[in-house]
Amino acid sequence: MRRRNILKLIVLVLAVAAAVALSIPKLSNPTSGIPLGLDLRGGVHLVLQAQPGANGKPITKDDMDKAKAIIAKRVNELGVSEPVVQADYQKDRIIVDLAGIKDPNKAVEVLKTTAQLTIRDPKGKILMQGDELKDAQASQDPSQGYVVNLTFTPAGAQKFAAITKEYLGQRIGIYLDNRVLTDPKVNVVIPNGQAEITGYSTLQDAANDAVLMRSGALPVSMTIAEKREVGASLGVDSLHRSINAGIYGLAFIFLFMLVFYRLPGVVADFSLIVYALIVLWVLWLFHAVLTLEGIAGFILSIGMAVDFNIIIYERVKEEIRLGKSLRAAVESGFSRAFITVIDAHVTTLITAVTLYVLGTGTIQGFALTLGIGILASLFTAITFTRTVLRWVVGINPQTNTRWYGVRREA
Structure with missing residues (x-):
């Protein structure tokens, strides 16, 4: 024993x-x-304040839930390790902690942008919105430089084909909020639901816009109520x-x-x-x-x-x-x-x-x-x-x- x-x-x-x-x-x-x-690794702490619409429509819990889900998706797309995303429903705020982020300012812009994707005619009339977008991926094209390739849903592909047919020979603009991403001239009808946004100076810029497009538009606009970098x-x-x-x-x-x-x-x-x-x-x-x-x-x-x-x-x-x-x-x-x-x-x-x-x-x-x-x-x-x-x-x-x-x- x-x-x-x-x-x-x-x-x-x-x-x-x-x-x-x-x-x-x-x-x-x-x-x-x-x-x-965040307190041990360094990074950025953000408090995003939801803003009521122009018509004074109050912010609902459903709006906050959607905003939280979209921001969380954007954070994950950025590749941040173990982020913290929380909603403060009483104050209509989204609290975000990003540990180990390399470019805090760029991340802040990506998170707070409303990111409403629209396709407009030459006079600015909205022809199509981003809720019919299936995917957006950044890549490098040998002839075009850095680009974002768009893929629409089947219903979106049909609508996009009709738009390119109607505006053949004219320019149509692709906007992210009120920022023109590209306004190419339509030379052919595009039936396969594919589009390409060109003109990016870096692959990171293209990737950031692709993240915004993939994650969808925020239901309410956001402003920065607090920003603290560690x-x-x-x-x-x-x-x-x-x-x-x-x-x-x-x-x-x-x-x-x-x-x-x-x-x-x-x-x-x-x-x-x-x-x-x-x-x-x-x-x-x-x-x-x-x-x-x-x-x-x-x-x-x-x-x-x-x-x-x-x-x-x-x-x-x-x-x-x-x-x-x-x-x-x-x-x-x-x-x-x-x-x-x-x-x-x-x-x-x-x-x-x-x-x-x-x-x-x-x-x-x-x-x-x-x-x-x-x-x-x-x-x-x-x-x-x-x-x-x-x-x-x-x-x-x-x-x-x-x-x-x-x-x-x-």
Whole structure:
């Protein structure tokens, strides 16, 4: 039995060491690791204010839902990693956080543009609108330079064919809002629903217009109510400060557990490493965005995990003082602490769920990491720590109780 427990502990230590060695480069990788939020990576925070129409028509919840969906689609088309797009229905605002964006000003223009695509006759009369557009893709044409290729729906293709037939030999304009994209002369009837917009100076300009066309027009016009840029250097500095705070805090916790609980403290410290790995891998698997508030929730959950271990070990120490054997003291101590630990986990988890459901943005980030941390803490405190401590006691059940932080009276 003793050799078996020693073997189990060796295998476990090696497995955790391998997991740590694998996790550090994997989870910290800027591209494939845990995505960082705006405050840690830098980027731009936008508040877009919806404007009532010229006729004074009020903005409805349906308008806001459509605007949010279209802006979210535009953000995804821009290739921004883990964006945050939220609607504030009471103030008719769309809140957007774009982390790691390279050209904030260009992104802002793309997001706030109404992007109503129209085809007009030489006098400016609207002949066709963008809701009949199926796709728009930017490309480079050897003869035309940078272009946007338009593809219409079947119904749109028929309408476009009729327009090119009616205005054969004349110019028709393709507009994005009130900006003329192109006004070519119609030389032939176009029956296949294909059109080409030329005259772009860069492929990025063509791609930006293509994004606007593909995502559709906003149901209401938007203005910028707030714009706040977070520099990449500031985000990196915040990340380094958070990491340093976490390292110092963990070092103090590890030392505290070793001094006051001796051998069980070693088990608790080992469990904390496993706990941290579980939380970080869960965040990575669910593509959660890590923010300063999320790091705060993570550190808070670490403190609670330590607190649960302290509750359990104090119960174990009480059982040892009553004269029980180490094996019996461990089992009785965990049993006595079980209800207390469960109650603390459940109440804190309810708080985390409430914050996540009712909160927004950074509050949700805090609640998410706190909730994941509580569930991971429940596993490590009740299952993992108990199992490892059983193996430790099984190696030598007659170990001097001083190794468990207890001095028995002679």
